[in-house]
Amino acid sequence: MSENTFYVTTPIYYVNDIPHIGHVYTTVAADVISRYMRMSGRKVMFLTGTDEHGQKVEQAARDRGKTPQEHCDEMVVRFKDLWRRFNISNDDFIRTTEERHIKVVQHFLQKLFDSGDIFKSSYSGWYCVPDERFWTEKDLDDGHCPDCGREVVQLEESNYFFKMSKYQDWLIKHIEDNANFIRPETRRNEMLGFLRNPLEDLCISRPKSRLNWGVEIPFDTDYVTYVWFDALINYVTSPGYTTDDERFAAFWPNCTHLIGKDILTTHTIYWPTMLKGEGLAPPARVFAHGWWTIEGHKMSKSVGNVVEPNMLLDKYGADAIRYFLLREVPFGLDGDFSHSALVGRINSDLANDIGNLLQRSLGMLEKYRDGVIPPAPDDSEMGDLSMEFVKASHKAVNELDEHMAVLSFDRALKAVWEFIGAANKYIDSAAPWTLAKEGKEAKLDSVMYTLFEAIRQVAVMINPFMPETGQKMFRQLGITQKKELHTFTSLEIWGGLPGGTKTFRGPALFPRIEEVQEVDVKEDKKDEGGRMKEEPQKTANVIGIEDFAKVELVTGKVLEAEAVPKSKKLIRMIVDTGEKRQIVAGIAEYYEPDDLVGRTIAVVGNLAPAKLMGVESNGMLLAAHDDNGLALVTFDKEVGVGVRIK
Ligand code: ME8
Numbered sequence: 280m281s282e283n284t285f286y287v288t289t290p291i292y293y294v295n296d297i298p299h300i301g302h303v304y305t306t307v308a309a310d311v312i313s314r315y316m317r318m319s320g321r322k323v324m325f326l327t328g329t330d331e332h333g334q335k336v337e338q339a340a341r342d343r344g345k346t347p348q349e350h351c352d353e354m355v356v357r358f359k360d361l362w363r364r365f366n367i368s369n370d371d372f373i374r375t376t377e378e379r380h381i382k383v384v385q386h387f388l389q390k391l392f393d394s395g396d397i398f399k400s401s402y403s404g405w406y407c408v409p410d411e412r413f414w415t416e417k418d419l420d421d422g423h424c425p426d427c428g429r430e431v432v433q434l435e436e437s438n439y440f441f442k443m444s445k446y447q448d449w450l451i452k453h454i455e456d457n458a459n460f461i462r463p464e465t466r467r468n469e470m471l472g473f474l475r476n477p478l479e480d481l482c483i484s485r486p487k488s489r490l491n492w493g494v495e496i497p498f499d500t501d502y503v504t505y506v507w508f509d510a511l512i513n514y515v516t517s518p519g520y521t522t523d524d525e526r527f528a529a530f531w532p533n534c535t536h537l538i539g540k541d542i543l544t545t546h547t548i549y550w551p552t553m554l555k556g557e558g559l560a561p562p563a564r565v566f567a568h569g570w571w572t573i574e575g576h577k578m579s580k581s582v583g584n585v586v587e588p589n590m591l592l593d594k595y596g597a598d599a600i601r602y603f604l605l606r607e608v609p610f611g612l613d614g615d616f617s618h619s620a621l622v623g624r625i626n627s628d629l630a631n632d633i634g635n636l637l638q639r640s641l642g643m644l645e646k647y648r649d650g651v652i653p654p655a656p657d658d659s660e661m662g663d664l665s666m667e668f669v670k671a672s673h674k675a676v677n678e679l680d681e682h683m684a685v686l687s688f689d690r691a692l693k694a695v696w697e698f699i700g701a702a703n704k705y706i707d708s709a710a711p712w713t714l715a716k717e718g719k720e721a722k723l724d725s726v727m728y729t730l731f732e733a734i735r736q737v738a739v740m741i742n743p744f745m746p747e748t749g750q751k752m753f754r755q756l757g758i759t760q761k762k763e764l765h766t767f768t769s770l771e772i773w774g775g776l777p778g779g780t781k782t783f784r785g786p787a788l789f790p791r792i793e794e795v796q797e798v799d800v801k802e803d804k805k806d807e808g809g810r811m812k813e814e815p816q817k818t819a820n821v822i823g824i825e826d827f828a829k830v831e832l833v834t835g836k837v838l839e840a841e842a843v844p845k846s847k848k849l850i851r852m853i854v855d856t857g858e859k860r861q862i863v864a865g866i867a868e869y870y871e872p873d874d875l876v877g878r879t880i881a882v883v884g885n886l887a888p889a890k891l892m893g894v895e896s897n898g899m900l901l902a903a904h905d906d907n908g909l910a911l912v913t914f915d916k917e918v919g920v921g922v923r924i925k
Contacts, residue, residue, distance in 0.1 A: 285316040286530040291328040294354035295339035298361050300586040307601045309537050310367045314743035319767040324530045326517045328373035329355050333506030334411050337492040342895040347492045365597045366746050371517045383516040384509050385497040392498050396442045396556040403435035439484040446552040447478040461547050462566045463611040470547050483508040511550045534562040543567045569613035598745035599625050605688040622792050629789035632699050641784040647715050653724035654778030665729045671701045676770045695740045702733050732776045757782045831885035832924035840872035846892050857921025863896035869909040881912040
């Protein structure tokens with residue numbers, strides 16, 4: 280086992296839906312710890328990917344009129360593109376439909392079957408179709424799935440089972456002996472509590488007659504593998520289980536799984552017992568973080584509050600979002616996402632604290648030293664103020680290391696921000712402007728050097744969290760090419776920044792964001808009499824033309840329409856907007872499907888797909904609704920399809 284390696288994984292996300300801010304959270308956290316470890320000299324392997332088998336994905340593909348593979352191939356691009364935009368530095372991206380993974384799953388199954396840990400048995404019980412899980416009568420919550428609250432169906436069939444119960448005592452002991460295995464502590468206690476009840480064996484197959492989209496069971500081709508049993512194995516496929524022994528031996532013992540608290544049982548009960556049966560060690564650490572709500576509400580398609588990460592990126596940029604997610608909420612606790620909290624952090628922590636520190640320091644260096652870093656002073660030339668400040672930098676680095684070791688991202692950032700605060704205070708106390716006025720040149724050199732070495736240290740410390748900003752700071756400090764100054768090892772000794780380096784003053788790192796735009800009243804603020812006019816109204820509801828232009832409104836012709844079965848309100852239409860798309864609208868109480876066919880309507884063309892009663896809708900039609908009913912927006916002249924409405 281190598282001490283010098285670090286292996287981190289995210290859950291592999293389902294491709295039944297597009298990525299949202301929850302997926303971004305775990306992936307950014309994994310990226311931050313990976314970058315930190317790499318910058319500290321560790322050999323890192325960072326894995327993310329997609330979970331592509333199972334009922335949910337098969338259903339999503341069917342809803343879109345695609346084969347499951349076509350559907351997966353399209354959806355996976357959404358994840359990969361998003362990770363690129365967030366500067367995610369994963370070393371591998373695994374898809375469970377890849378041959379390399381299927382082979383390992385089949386190897387795993389065969390080995391467990393041969394050793395007697397998998398057996399066939401008939402099973403009768405309650406089954407939750409969307410969750411793909413069997414439940415016993417006592418598990419049910421008023422006749423519904425205890426996990427998702429939806430209806431369950433009675434099912435009887437022969438299946439294969441993994442002898443999970445056999446490993447219960449071993450697992451309890453493992454959790455008790457390894458305090459770090461399940462983090463944070465609350466989750467560890469939760470699982471120890473769960474294990475006080477007898478562990479049941481795990482149903483790991485699905486008959487092909489019911490579900491075809493999965494990894495075929497190697498010893499019985501009438502069955503496919505249960506999606507969770509298949510998915511968890513991704514974590515050993517990628518580092519080379521059965522294909523690259525050396526790599527696997529180097530990385531697997533130092534594995535941290537980052538997950539949300541929703542999938543704690545699968546990762547800390549199913550997975551370690553599966554590994555035990557296979558003769559493999561459990562992962563070193565499973566960290567289950569908390570849950571994000573959006574503006575105080577559960578994220579939900581039907582509520583329409585799912586935060587689309589691409590929109591956030593367009594508005595705020597990757598680094599501000601990365602910073603916010605990890606600073607706002609202690610890793611492990613639940614949090615609430617709101618635009619105002621995000622803007623608050625951008626303006627105070629980013630624009631004010633760090634942005635200002637860099638701008639004012641570069642401004643002074645330009646003014647007093649033509650933008651060139653003075654030579655490093657000897658300790659004897661530094662004085663108490665500077666010596667104290669250097670101590671503060673060591674404190675920040677040490678605290679950051681301590682907090683990163685336990686994935687306490689918010690505290691790590693807090694330690695850095697305390698140091699940024701100390702740097703801003705150092706400027707005020709050392710008062711370079713007074714030193715310049717009084718001609719104390721040596722002292723001024725010493726202060727300016729100390730300040731810029733501190734800024735370099737800040738740039739290194741924030742780099743894992745905000746890689747674009749870190750690079751911008753290195754550029755402005757004139758050390759882009761000096762990679763040896765970008766590492767955490769370079770912070771062990773004060774004074775890495777070479778004297779004589781030419782800095783470059785660039786644009787502000789984080790311009791302030793005015794959440795509520797004011798009407799521009801610069802010129803006509805006063806009336807003819809020279810008195811101030813009434814203060815303009817805040818215009819939170821007014822949008823600019825560029826915001827309106829983001830909505831793609833187009834004409835579309837209804838080609839087919841039919842009522843959605845079991846729904847009183849929904850009609851499913853095929854609409855030609857230049858391309859044929861399926862739109863589901865809640866208009867059945869006002870229109871007969873046949874009345875709609877042939878009409879030209881107005882459609883929002885670039886709305887993220889949504890599912891209504893399990894039917895995917897790709898777009899929305901425009902209508903006005905008042906006490907008299909609902910009226911579709913139509914056109915008073917013949918107009919073609921796919922014509923932009925402005
Ligand atoms: O569960 N807050 O995939 P998934 C915080 N394919 N994190 C959230 C979140 C929220 N509101 N919503 C989602 C699966 N997440 C399986 C995993 S692994 C072998 C198979 C994050 O697409 C969080 O990490 O439903 C959560 O565990 C994960 O997305 C669930 O992603």
